[in-house]
Amino acid sequence: MVSSYFSEWEILPLEDCMDVIIDYRGKTPEKTTYGIPLITAKIVKGGQIQKPEEFISPDDYDSWMRRGLPSLGDVIITTEAPLGEVAQLDNRKVALAQRLITLRGKKNILNNTFLKYLMQSEFVQDQLRARASGSTVSGIKQSELRRIDLFVPPLPTQHAIARILGSLDDKIELNRQMNETLEAMAKAIFQSWFVDFDPVRAKAEGRQPAGMDTATAAQFPNSFEEVDGREVPKGWKITNVENIAEKVGMGPFGSSIKVETFVSEGMPIISGQHLQKFILDDTTFNFITPSHAEKLKNSLVYRGDVIFTHAGNIGQAAFIPENSQYEQYILSQRQFFLRPDQKEICPSYLALFFTSPEGKDLLLANTSSSGVPSIARPVTYLRSIPILVPPRQILDIFEKLVKPLLIKYRTNIGESLTLAQIRDTLLPKLMSGELQILNVA
Numbered sequence: 001m002v003s004s005y006f007s008e009w010e011i012l013p014l015e016d017c018m019d020v021i022i023d024y025r026g027k028t029p030e031k032t033t034y035g036i037p038l039i040t041a042k043i044v045k046g047g048q049i050q051k052p053e054e055f056i057s058p059d060d061y062d063s064w065m066r067r068g069l070p071s072l073g074d075v076i077i078t079t080e081a082p083l084g085e086v087a088q089l090d091n092r093k094v095a096l097a098q099r100l101i102t103l104r105g106k107k108n109i110l111n112n113t114f115l116k117y118l119m120q121s122e123f124v125q126d127q128l129r130a131r132a133s134g135s136t137v138s139g140i141k142q143s144e145l146r147r148i149d150l151f152v153p154p155l156p157t158q159h160a161i162a163r164i165l166g167s168l169d170d171k172i173e174l175n176r177q178m179n180e181t182l183e184a185m186a187k188a189i190f191q192s193w194f195v196d197f198d199p200v201r202a203k204a205e206g207r208q209p210a211g212m213d214t215a216t217a218a219q220f221p222n223s224f225e226e227v228d229g230r231e232v233p234k235g236w237k238i239t240n241v242e243n244i245a246e247k248v249g250m251g252p253f254g255s256s257i258k259v260e261t262f263v264s265e266g267m268p269i270i271s272g273q274h275l276q277k278f279i280l281d282d283t284t285f286n287f288i289t290p291s292h293a294e295k296l297k298n299s300l301v302y303r304g305d306v307i308f309t310h311a312g313n314i315g316q317a318a319f320i321p322e323n324s325q326y327e328q329y330i331l332s333q334r335q336f337f338l339r340p341d342q343k344e345i346c347p348s349y350l351a352l353f354f355t356s357p358e359g360k361d362l363l364l365a366n367t368s369s370s371g372v373p374s375i376a377r378p379v380t381y382l383r384s385i386p387i388l389v390p391p392r393q394i395l396d397i398f399e400k401l402v403k404p405l406l407i408k409y410r411t412n413i414g415e416s417l418t419l420a421q422i423r424d425t426l427l428p429k430l431m432s433g434e435l436q437i438l439n440v441a
Contacts, residue, residue: 009153015146017109022068022102023142029056029064029095036061037092041078041099044085047120047169049076056095064095068102073112075103077119080139084128086119088112101142109152113162118150121431151431160437161430168423175412182405182412183277189402190352194390200224200233219394228386236390242383247339250310250379251331252296262286267293268325270301271332272309275316278355279409280307282325283417299331304347306338306354307331308363310378315364317354319347321410336378345389346399348406353387362386 015021031038037052044050056064070076070089078085079099089102096102105115118124131144153161192198199209203222208214221234228238242248257269268285275281293300301307303324309316311334320329331337340347353359366381368374375381390398429435 008157009151011149012109012152013146014103014148014150017105017115017150017152018103019106020068020074020102020104021142021146022070022074022096024067024096024098024100028098030060031055032057036095038095038097039076039089039100040097041081041085044076044078044087044100046085047087047116048173049087049089052094054097061093061095070094070096070102071104073104075105075112075116075119076100077103077145079142079145080134081137083132083138083140084119084125086116088116099139101145108155110150111155111158111162113166114158115150117161117165117427118431120427122428123151123431124148157437164430164437165423165427168419168426172416172419172423175416179409179412182409183279186278186348186402186405187352187356189398190349190356193394193398194349194353194388195356195358197224197233216397219391219397232388233390236388238386238388240383241338241385241387244341244344244387244389245338245383246341247337248379248382249298249337249339251299251333251335253333257288257292257296257330257332261288261292263289266290267328267330269332270307270329270335272313272316272334275307275309275318275335278318278351279406279413280318280320280324281413282320282329283413288330293330296330300328301331301337302328302339304340304342306340306347306350308336308338308354308375308378308382309334310336311372311374314367314373314375315360317351317359317363319351321406323407323410325414336382338382344392346395348399348402349395350387 029038032055035055035057038054038056039049039052040054043052072089072091074089076087076089076096077100079101081099103115103119105112127148128140128145129138131148132138132140133144152158199212199217199220200222202209203217203220204224209217209220221236223234224231225234226232227236230238232238264287266287266289268282268287270280271286273281274285288296301320303320303322306317306319338350340350354363362385363375363382366376366378368376426435430437
């Protein structure tokens with residue numbers, strides 16, 4: 001039942017509320033490896049635009065975008081595969097790909113940020129699904145999209161709703177940007193110390209290592225030696241992973257974890273979606289019961305373990321931080337893990353190594369190309385991988401330096417999860433009138 005709160009709200013067809021509707025369906029741009037980012041439907045997810053991986057040449061931009069140029073604040077919606085994902089454009093210059101329609105509300109009718117949340121509401125999403133067509137892929141035509149009904153409150157109410165929900169999204173975005181910086185800092189330190197050997201090279205040339213205090217610099221040697229045909233800092237060793245691991249194990253074989261066994265709470269399941277960064281993304285999980293997990297106890301992993309993908313999207317690696325959401329997890333069948341001997345090595349070092357170009361190349365060196373891409377004999381192979389191991393005192397200094405960055409990284413993930421839950425709780429309440437905005441200025 002519609003609340004009386006809607007007495008001042010109008011119901012208008014979408015096309016009557018738009019200044020601009022830009023539709024690039026039916027066109028395929030020539031893509032390049034760099035240039036102007038191309039926004040595709042597959043990177044519009046959860047109200048956000050993920051990092052673009054495709055580009056078009058600046059020389060082609062004007063000819064490609066002749067149907068209309070996107071502007072700051074425009075709302076984009078995916079028209080199929082998937083249908084109904086929504087996001088809002090910032091001030092970056094971007095190109096728009098197929099399966100996207102851009103909406104710009106009339107200034108005297110719609111606040112564009114309010115429009116973003118309105119398009120995400122169940123009221124609109126239900127209409128999108130009802131008007132969609134297609135036997136295999138569900139999609140909506142522009143002519144049908146134009147006929148979608150919108151609840152349009154007075155502009156002051158729109159501004160207030162947009163401000164409330166937008167402030168939550170702004171903080172989530174700030175956390176995301178901060179995490180990118182924290183990740184870059186940790187990777188830069190790892191690269192400098194353990195790949196480029198900057199402190200050792202500086203000391204070899206009689207210089208003080210840049211940005212390093214005297215006590216820390218004293219732990220690094222001032223020369224190199226050859227170990228197994230490779231030049232490494234003097235006193236450092238190269239050993240196989242099995243020599244610095246307490247355990248290397250696999251997720252369950254076959255289909256031991258099926259969709260029908262999922263429950264609302266219990267033991268969280270780690271899959272490839274959680275391994276996008278070098279720290280486990282533990283915001284959203286499927287679960288199995290503790291009794292089911294007990295049957296799969298050989299696939300239990302804990303804080304400090306490093307998780308890899310051996311089939312499908314191979315080459316992923318991430319470690320479970322000490323302030324992760326849960327103390328233990330169960331692996332899905334495409335994952336395997338390394339439990340480091342922390343007297344020998346620290347988990348963050350391993351995760352950064354296996355997400356570095358060298359480490360990733362080593363992981364992929366034993367790839368099978370038949371059928372689904374996979375790492376052949378992943379447990380045996382991982383044990384055999386050679387890895388450079390610095391002296392423990394240097395690892396301790398490294399861990400002390402990066403640990404606060406990683407704790408803050410995980411804290412930001414948790415905070416963003418909470419903010420997203422608040423936003424997702426507020427959105428339907430604001431759009432249904434259950435939660436009213438009163439005395440709007």
